[in-house]
Amino acid sequence: MTSVLVCDDSPLAREALRRAVATVPGVERVTTAANGEEVLRRWGADRSDLILMDVRMPGLGGVETVRRLLSADPGARIIMLTVSEDLDGVALAVAAGARGYLHKDASRAELRATVTQALADPTWRLAPRRLRSTEMGAAPTLTAREIQVLEGMSHGRSNAEIGRELFLSEDTVKTHARRLFKKLGASDRAHAVALGFRWGLVR
Amino acid sequence: MTSVLVCDDSPLAREALRRAVATVPGVERVTTAANGEEVLRRWGADRSDLILMDVRMPGLGGVETVRRLLSADPGARIIMLTVSEDLDGVALAVAAGARGYLHKDASRAELRATVTQALADPTWRLAPRRLRSTEMGAAPTLTAREIQVLEGMSHGRSNAEIGRELFLSEDTVKTHARRLFKKLGASDRAHAVALGFRWGLVR
DNA sequence: AATCCCGTAACTCTTTTGGGTGACCGTCGT
DNA sequence: ACGACGGTCACCCAAAAGAGTTACGGGATT
The missing domain is CATH 1.10.10.10 (Winged helix-like DNA-binding domain superfamily/Winged helix DNA-binding domain)
Incomplete structure (x- = not known):
């Protein structure tokens, strides 16, 4: 049972991501969380194979959530999502143990490819990349x-x-x-x- | 150490409530939470003497939070807050064991009196009441x-x-x-x- | 009975908005 | 070197918004 957990505090982005991830071959279940607290709480009872998580979230931020998640379960595979260019957050998250990140401008295809690869290879780490926008249904990038x-x-x-x-x-x-x-x-x-x-x- | 926990998902309302409660004589600490999950998580390590909680919250609703809170700690004193006239939610919450409720139109004085009384008398239950608006700094009531x-x-x-x-x-x-x-x-x-x-x- | 609030509606007048278009200049990536 | 994009500004024009005011009927409250 391959399951993916999508965490983003924005309902629109969350839904868009959920739908996108659900189309990835092999993914049988996509659950969602609105914040880091929810991820941690849920992680106890229900471990997913992969987590996609926004860097910038209210309350417990993405970076801190990564830290706690990995200290509880060093094997957790996490990919950070970032809307804007907050590369600081991404860098911190990757340093903390996230497998990599996806810019939210990534195309739907890009997202799917990344998820597919991350699920297939447990040791995989993402090479930073970013593509066109709006295809994924993610937040439009404002200047x-x-x-x-x-x-x-x-x-x-x-x-x-x-x-x-x-x-x-x-x-x-x-x-x-x-x-x-x-x-x-x-x-x-x-x-x-x-x-x-x-x-x-x-x- | 008398402490009160204020829970509301709206940042503005949360701050307004926090400030109002902080002026109550005898209250030494006011903590806040944005949702039911946070209340439950926090309750393990840090029990407050009184909880003010919005009925309507995203995720775990106010009513469900009351249930879980009381099943974990039957002595918890909870007062529900309600913006609109969702008396169903209030009724359910009171049935579940909340001590009563405050309409968010309650004046600041009203709020303080209620909190004072609830803190003073552990067996106290609130008689339903509502007053004028905007004094507390709570959400304006729209029709x-x-x-x-x-x-x-x-x-x-x-x-x-x-x-x-x-x-x-x-x-x-x-x-x-x-x-x-x-x-x-x-x-x-x-x-x-x-x-x-x-x-x-x-x- | 008097009052207050809500919902409904109309009228006028000024300000603001939003669409369309064109233009110039940097910068960045190819 | 070229093109795309972002930031800047301007002008025109029609539509929309917002402020002020008045009004009337119906509940609910006092």
Whole structure:
């Protein structure tokens, strides 16, 4: 019984990952967890063959969860997932014993290939890689500016106010807004903010 | 060492509660948890004298957490918190052994009085009550309609679309929107959606 | 009985938003 | 060297949003 545990605090990402992993040949069961605590709690009763876990999670972070998991079970195979470029977290996690990481921009095929390989070879370690985006259904990658603008929106600021805050013209803010709407598939700023929360891009 | 554990999945509500409880005379320590799992995990090592817990939480719900907590420790004193009128949940929780409940509209004074009393008398059970709002810093109470409108916004619908969906005129939707903005302290719909997420009013 | 809140709706007026388009400049990777 | 992308800015234009105000009927509370 080959089972994989997917852990991500964002419901949207979690579901997308679950569905993607479920299509991997040989995988019979995919369970999900929303945070590190849940992973640890579940690990006692129900060990999966592979864990895919987001680096950045509220509460117990991904790195700390890796540490605790491996101290409890040195054989656990863990692959970290990362949305943004928080390579620090990834590096720490790999140093702590994670088998490697996948950028969330990885294609669905890439993800499946990686999971397949990790399941087939218990000693396998991932060579860092990243590919195109959106195919996997993972969180769209927003640029730093776009996230700043999205955060401004989530604080109720108008485009003009965001511009003043970031020393940009209102027109530039509007450009960033339009681009991030497109990436998120949002129809307006309220929708964008909601998707930002659901994807875990803002808090 | 009198300590109280506050459990609510919404960060804003959690902080508001923590601060309110911390002002109660005799309370020396207030710890927080974001969900039922965390409460149970923490309970093993660190028992508080009183637990304030939201009824509605993701994952392990409040009611189920009460059950497990009491089966592990029949002496645990738990007061449920409820945002909306989900009296079903409250009734179940009280039936399961919670000492009573507080509506989140309770005033700060009300909350403090209740906590004081619950701490003073181990056998005490709360008589159901509810008071004015916003004093405690808890989530503003939105009406059913207002929440429906807010949800529509979070799905990227325009006022006109929301109106069509709910069989209301666009003007009526705008009225609900204006009222919920006022309650939440939101400057626009994007802000309202963000606050809705932070308060745990929408997902 | 008086009052408050909710739901419904309309009207006006100003501000903001969002789409479309074009443009210039760096940087990075090929 | 070329192209893609990100960041910057501008202009036009139609649609939407938000503020203010008024109003009426129905519950619930006092």
